[in-house]
Amino acid sequence: MLSGKNIVLGVSGGIAVYKACDVVSRLKKLNANVKVIMTKSAVEFVTPLTFQSLSQNFVVADMFEEPKTWDVEHISLAQWADLFLIAPATANIIGKIANGIGDDMLSTTVMATKAKVLIAPAMNTNMYENKIVQDNISKLKKYRYEFVEPESGRLACGDIGKGKLASPENIVKEVINILTIEKDLNEKNILITAGPTIESIDPVRYLTNRSSGKMGYSIATEAVKRGANVTLISGKTNLDVPVGVKNFIQIESAKDMYDEVIKNLEDNDIIIKSAAVADYKPKSKSNKKIKKSDEDLVLELDRNHDILKEIGKIKEDKILVGFAAETNDLIENAKQKIKKKNLDFIVANDLTQEGAGFGVDTNIVKIIDKNGNIEEYPKMNKSDISNIILDKIKLLLEK
Template identity: 45%
Template sequence: MNNSLKGKKIVLAVTGSIAAYKAVDIASKLTQADVSLHILLTKEAAEFVTPLSFQNISRQKISTDLFSSEDNAYLQHLESTYDADAFLIAPATANTIAKLAIGIADDLVSTAFLAATCPVIIAPAMDLNMYDNPSTQSNVKTLQKRGVIFAGPEQGRLASGKVGRGRLMEPNNIIDLLKTTLGAYGDFAGKRIVITAGPTVEHIDPVRIITNPSSGKMGFALATASRDRGAKVTLISGPTYLETPFGVTKIDVKSAKQMYTAVLKSVANADILIMAAAVSDFRPTNPHTAKEKKSIAKLTLPLETTEDILASVPDNLLKIGFAAETEDVERNATSKLSAKNLDLIIANDISQPGTGFASDFNQVSIIDRKGIITPLPLLPKSDVAWQILDVILDLNP
């Protein structure tokens, strides 16, 4: 299972902002992630998006009236917050933020907020002047001091046509922040993980390089899964086109030497190192400072080996390596595991079509120090990441 939201009880409160329509998308994404969703709307929110939209997405009756006698709306909505895992207000108006800061409880959202004991995430959306207003700023600070987490707002184009801070955080980022918040209770909570990803690049001359087809997808999937399970993640990545996972600290490197330096610095405070990067084994001994002309007809390129990163990392943390092989996969991986004193090695056969480099899927075997081999079927890289973390957890990092 690679869905950390599955089965979580989330209250989604929607208030009267022009951005309320984006809450429909958030509700839909949370429903697709098998969240047990309870939705609250202010009366003003219902001016922007009809309760019917939310009702159909969540298959629950939506009430906006605190005093509705129907279905005991007050008690039913209040109770939904008692055992919630998180309370998300998106979008949150200046008005609702002000009410929450001083404890007014005059509608379903503000009443339920006072009753909530779970983590609260507020995603404001308003005009930039409304957000910058000292009253709003003071209310935000008051709530932050009490432990409320603020998601944005982001800079961008606002409904007024102005550009500034006040835009609702992108729904995907709000959901990632929700996952990160819930991760505090995950099985990797408090663990610090350093993950490397992507290719490295070694220059032959200013315009020519030695690199490899690694896309970084496996390392990025591991970073996302680790974050969702509560780890504090540092991702050291060679050049990729992938978006940095929300909540993950990314260090960009190019050469094997830069990756070596970044890894040795980052592991000083880490519990686990996962080397999923495809680090070049060789680099030109004397890279040319000027572009080499084609007219030289023949170019001989002396190469030297690059730093052995895994072998240089101290043994006081768990070390997990990857072995991309084309033949004798498990035997070669096992000898790499012992040569570099690793705790686990993830072997993949990159000669198989549809797996390994650049693919969204991977077929790997996880090998431990005792030689126990756990072969996994062909799976999306996000599932492979989740399963690798399960095995790491068994080693009590």
């Protein structure tokens, strides 16, 4: 699967170094070429001979050791790499990269490479959650460095929390994704909306819905992997911003979302509206908490902008994809939306089906195009559905 692919593995010092041995073994079994750079601290946990035996290549552990070739070693390794993987990545090496410090073989080689860099952090929970470390990670994500998120569990120090190195299986999976996924949406500009909107009643109460944002965030994740420039406009969720998203905009109300969509519309070729936008908002918002009384509370509601319909009126040659989450008359309601909102196709799901809709990692969808053609899909991961949606967009782009 990875035949002919060149991977430089940077190993920094931490107890999780032993897992990096498994990573090398798995990559070699997939026929990748692997060369390892170790920091001085990493050598204290596992000897270079171990990685040399597994990778079948010399290991570099000292910037000033006698070179194995007459090349300038950190430059030649940087140019050789198709992918630069750092696992485990300590707070120290993350901080060096984020701040342009190159004071050993690993940090200087990372500075010199133009290959994609994939970082797998591993450290104590308190270190990982430290604001400085999180700021460094955020900075690197903005520069399009990719991350394999650490796992939660019992750490070597005995603490329980997030900070464990991701499993070798998951690390290798991300390597495969980066090196083998076709960049068929390269430089396409895609605007995606996700999550719920909030309509305030008073400073304490609001109207919202059950959307978790998982579908939209999954589409954004897969679109980035396929080379797209993604703008993600999202209501409040508990999800991390997908790595590589070019422009992330958080909103609260339907009006906020309308304003941001219109503002960013011209710069995008493709619009995917997966957000669950409130159809109505309170006619008036109280500036003070509404106190409980013996009388019933009556809320008058006004219509919000129909964002999808407004885009449909002015979309010109843009591709416009909508979503329909229904509890009854799914196909009929979805077809009406296609016509009213000038969609290229719609992704429809029945919220009454187990494993479909809000708050879960799976979905069960029907995709209906503007000619009335219907394709049905069984329950599958939202990442798989995301790629089906992107495949259909790719076909439209090719027409």
